[in-house]
Amino acid sequence: MRKIGKNIVLVILILLLLCGCQNSKTNELDLIHIKSAGGQKKKVIVMLVDSLMAQSIDQGIREQELPTFQFLIEHGQYYQNLVSSFPTMSVTIDSTLLTGTYPDGHLVPGLTWYSTDDQKVINYGTGPMEVFKQGINSVAIDGLIHLNGRHLSRELPTIYDDLAWRGLKSGSINGLIYRGAYDHTLSIPKWIQSFTSLDKEISVKGPDFLAFGSLSNPLASVLNLPDGLTNRMGFNNKYAIEVAQYLIQANKLPDFLYVYLSDLDQKLHKKGPTDLSGVKEVDQQLQSLLQAFGSPEKALNEAIIMILGDSGMTQILPADQNPEIKLHELFGDAKVLRPGEAVSTDTDIILAVNETMAYVYLLNKDRSLEDVANGLIREPRIDIIAWKEREWIYAIQGLTGKQLRFKANGNMIDQYKQSWTVEQDYEVLDLEVNTADQTINYGEYPDALQRLSGALNSHEGNFLVVTAKPGYELADRSSPTHKGGGGHGSIRKMESLVPLIISGTEHKPQYLRIVDLKTYLLDLLTKQ
Structure with a gap:
């Protein structure tokens, strides 16, 4: 029984790692070529808040609990009905956002699916017992190697690829989908190697700057980030916000920065979509990011800030x-x-x-x-x-x-x-x-x-x-x-419509769908 218990704990730790749904040896290089040479153009920061819902934002503002969301809305555009991808699962949605196609284009069908080529179920980390039964090694390899390296269509450029071709700099902080034009290394700790066939180092392609929890921490020699086991190995909001703050304060922001905030999703899965505690925490985290510019007003003078959810949630019956x-x-x-x-x-x-x-x-x-x-x-x-x-x-x-x-x-x-x-x-x-x-x-x-x-x-x-x-x-x-x-997962409104806040520009998206945001973002970055 003790051995089984230890294995379940291990599964949970690896699940946390993969779902955020080791220190890189290349950190100096990341920081050398990350800074944009874009002159006076505004930087674009996209912050995807997992499972953020408009009903929570609206309620929190009515109750005067979300001052940062309120500021961004009052100084920008606010849409309550951005259409997500389908199925409404993070890896598929992120793939849609960053490639500008639905799954028939980017080829990431869901958090779990069956591959006829491999004759096996692909699972990127659904739940501890399911991961345990599918095999820790299989889930780890699919999540850390195959998702970005093989499953995401190689024929399709991500926004990071497109920006590299245009001579613009980009960065990803904890994004599940990060494939780009530049070489990076994921460093796998020994305790994970001992339970999997993963090598000590995994070569991946990403944007100019890639922070991926403790597996790729370009700031390891600069900041003491929360990336230990008790902090889900860096796959948490605090890590993501602190990395973004450093880039702002050190004047190293790339032209485009994608920041994935995962914590809210876990709270809502447990407590249901009406819980506001997680949204209040996000509001405080957003405030600290805006203050990194000097003030919220200065932030919107220097950057376009976009906040969006990826999927909604349905209240599951007791x-x-x-x-x-x-x-x-x-x-x-x-x-x-x-x-x-x-x-x-x-x-x-x-x-x-x-x-x-x-x-x-x-x-x-x-x-x-x-x-x-x-x-x-x-x-x-x-x-x-x-x-x-x-x-x-x-x-x-x-x-x-x-x-x-x-x-x-x-x-x-x-x-x-x-x-x-x-x-x-x-x-x-x-x-x-x-x-x-x-x-x-x-x-x-x-x-x-x-x-x-x-x-x-x-x-x-x-x-x-x-x-x-x-x-x-x-x-x-x-x-x-x-x-x-x-x-979430289904195609109904409650799980498919998410909020979108755009502050720092008056340029409006043509359509309110996540699949159309890549084109909109490229316009913002190339036509200012």
Whole structure:
């Protein structure tokens, strides 16, 4: 029992490392070439706050608890309905933000998914027991080596690549997706090496400046940062803010700096989306960053500050209201792959659960995806089931069985100037279709057609996308659950619409979608 206990503790530590969802030997080089030569142009700082929601900001301002958010809003632009990527999981969303494409372009389908090439489930760190069963070594390699090095499309430039080509400097602090043009080294501590096949040093590509917890700490010889085991190895807000403060005060800000603040997500998963304590902490941290310029007013004179969330959260019902949809129990006699099990010729179904969303892979060639979908709709807590057949995408409404199908290109135009052919029951995806002028507006499922298409074309395989109704979450045998707390992953408004605050410029984004922000940021950086 003691050995098992130690292994679980180790899994938790590695999970913290990977999910932030060793000291670098190149720190001097980072600091030498980080400073921008951009003259009087304003720097751009993007701060992504994991699971930040507009309802929390609004409530906190009403209660006069968020003075920094209030200042930034009063001196800038505030949008409450920025559309996230899908599934609404951090690695996929960050990939969308930094590449300007949905998963069909950047090829990172979710926090967990099944690779037909490798014939295994890819897991970047979903939960301690699931990581333990999938294998610590496998999760560590996929999270630290393959995510940025192989899974993120090599054909697609990140914003860091684009800025390097334009002769501009960039930096990332704790960003999960960081691939860029320059060589860096992740230093792996001995205690992790002893439980994995990871080398002492891992060569990666990143922006000019890369701070990635204690694995890549360019300021190790300058600051005493909170990057020990008790501080989640640097994957915390305090570390991220202190690194950004140093760059500001030392006059070493790059043209573009991306800062990932992870702490809020953990609080909301535990306490639910109505908890304000984490947002108040973020407000204080933002204030300290603005003060690093000398004052908040001076900060907006010298930089464009952008604050955004990546996904919202749905309140998960308490345990006594049966919120957990045990997906593995819904397939009758089919052989569902157990976490950590090797795929065999007997395997019928593989599950990759991303909280309130899941990929369901069908390996049994004697059954069709529609057949599996029709079996799932009898579960009243399931919301939407979707799959792809040739150029068409089919979506079925849980319980009612109402169906819709659509494909790209057609006579119908949505608010993002995307064209579609849509047939059958529009109610399934809550589409408002004006047949007279052939327009589509989205209701409960923002940008649903493109986001579903993005997920279903994100990787090879014969699979369904399944989402849960509000208050419920999907689960496999070892999936982490959040009864009475918060969850995300699905395509509904509550989990898909996030706040965006832009201060220091009057230039407005064309569309309010995370997928469009890369183009907007490049305009800010190149057309000032």
